[in-house]
Amino acid sequence: MKKVSLASLVGEPVSHDKSITKHVFLRNGDVPHLTNFSRAVLRPGQAVSEHAHDGMVEIFFVVSGRGTLLIDGVTLSLTAGDCVVVEPGERHSLTCGEGGDLELIYLGVLSQE
Helix, strand or coil, X not given: CCCCCHHHCCCEEXXXXXXXXXXXXXXXXXXXXXXXXXXXXXXXXXEEEEECCCCEEEEEXXXXXXXXXXXXXXXXXXXXXXXXXXXXXXXXXXXXXXXXCEEEEEEEEECCC
């Protein structure tokens, strides 16, 4: 058993943009096949630059706010309650919309390919 509280986590920068802070609930090795389980908040106008993950599925759940997720040239509008799966190798970027913060819970799962 493992219990983690958001209040006990220290923020750390995301690897794609040091100005965006994440809180990592679970890290690689804590649970089989999971690379991370984290929460991030992007401020209006903040963006995570385009990148891809080989061998990892990334799943985003929008807790609150609005944003845009670009996946291999396809633009998806994000709002609270949306869940998006990014497959291994898909190039993606994320931008917070205007009018408020974009709060996300996201996780990485090693692909079985």
